Amino acid sequence: MSEPENISAHDQNAEAVPHEAEEPRFLFTPPIDIYETGDGLVLHADLPGVSIKTLELQVQDNKLTLFGRVDPVVPPQAVPLHQEYAVGDFLRSFILSDEVDHERISATMTNGVLKVVLPKAAQTKLRRIEVNPEPSAG
Amino acid sequence: MPVFRWGHSWDAFHDFEREVDRLLSSVNFAFQGIRLGREYPSVNLYELPDEYLLTAELPGSKAEDIALEMGSGLLKIKGRRSEPNGVPEERYRRQERFRGEWERTLSIPDRVREEGLTAEFVDGILKVHLPKGEQSQPRRIRVSEGSD
Numbered sequence: 001m002s003e004p005e006n007i008s009a010h011d012q013n014a015e016a017v018p019h020e021a022e023e024p025r026f027l028f029t030p031p032i033d034i035y036e037t038g039d040g041l042v043l044h045a046d047l048p049g050v051s052i053k054t055l056e057l058q059v060q061d062n063k064l065t066l067f068g069r070v071d072p073v074v075p076p077q078a079v080p081l082h083q084e085y086a087v088g089d090f091l092r093s094f095i096l097s098d099e100v101d102h103e104r105i106s107a108t109m110t111n112g113v114l115k116v117v118l119p120k121a122a123q124t125k126l127r128r129i130e131v132n133p134e135p136s137a138g
Numbered sequence: 139m140p141v142f143r144w145g146h147s148w149d150a151f152h153d154f155e156r157e158v159d160r161l162l163s164s165v166n167f168a169f170q171g172i173r174l175g176r177e178y179p180s181v182n183l184y185e186l187p188d189e190y191l192l193t194a195e196l197p198g199s200k201a202e203d204i205a206l207e208m209g210s211g212l213l214k215i216k217g218r219r220s221e222p223n224g225v226p227e228e229r230y231r232r233q234e235r236f237r238g239e240w241e242r243t244l245s246i247p248d249r250v251r252e253e254g255l256t257a258e259f260v261d262g263i264l265k266v267h268l269p270k271g272e273q274s275q276p277r278r279i280r281v282s283e284g285s286d
Contacts, residue, residue: 031234031235031236032232032234032235033230033232033233033234033235034230034231034232035225035229035230035231036229036230036231037225037229041231044198044235046197046198046235046236046262047197047262048195048196048197048261048262048263049195049261049262049263050261050262051261073193073260073263073265074182074184074191074193075186077186077187078184078185078186078191079184079185079186080182080183080184081183081184081185081190081247082181082182082183083182083183084177084180084181084182085180085181085182085195110198111197111198111199111200111259111261111262112195112196112197112198112261112262112263113197113198113262
């Protein structure tokens with residue numbers, strides 16, 4: 001499985017300065033909330049510094065992966081005097097239950113928070129199978 | 139012993155981190171894990187030729203919910219982070235994100251023109267620009283001989 005590499009290699013923002021390949025980039029697991037609604041689940045993930053342009057959200061098979069690239073917000077010549085957090089990208093994956101309707105997953109991004117709505121699939125309808133007497137050959 | 143668990147069928151919604159962690163061990167990433175147990179929000183301070191720059195991670199806040207106060211060398215930032223309206227606690231499957239009120243008081247470097255302070259808030263990151271003031275002239279302090 002080479003999926004995480006595929007995701008990180010993906011770059012939608014053509015304007016972005018290419019990252020130096022040698023420089024190691026920090027990768028963080030973003031904190032999340034998941035709560036249930038009548039129609040399914042809602043997931044929130046804290047992704048400060050990630051915008052719609054730098055977010056990659058994908059579902060493959062039953063795996064939901066979010067990857068958010070964080071571009072530096074300070075000029076390169078800025079000298080750090082005090083650092084409580086390191087700047088890095090965000091990655092987290094989840095296994096989706098079959099009950100999630102993969103086709104109807106939707107997402108929004110507001111002020112560095114990703115919201116993913118995972119609707120429950122409609123219950124499969126009971127189908128009645130008609131049983132007919134075998135037509136007698138005679 | 140069979141235990142009834144409400145919403146049992148949804149437990150198939152699992153985290154996949156360990157697998158991802160393993161997959162990434164071959165890649166040139168420094169894996170940090172969840173950054174918990176820190177003061178909220180985390181701040182960084184940088185120096186530039188003509189200003190100091192303070193950044194803070196405040197995902198989910200709105201610009202109007204962040205209050206900044208500046209005085210006597212201290213910068214106070216505070217706000218409140220509220221959860222989505224009216225979701226009862228028992229509906230949560232997982233709750234890792236910070237919630238509630240927060241406040242931090244930071245001492246800022248000397249030579250900052252307090253009245254020139256500006257702030258912006260983009261994609262959940264607060265940036266506070268603290269412009270440098272005039273460099274004060276060094277003052278010579280006379281040392282007199284003690285007489286005891």
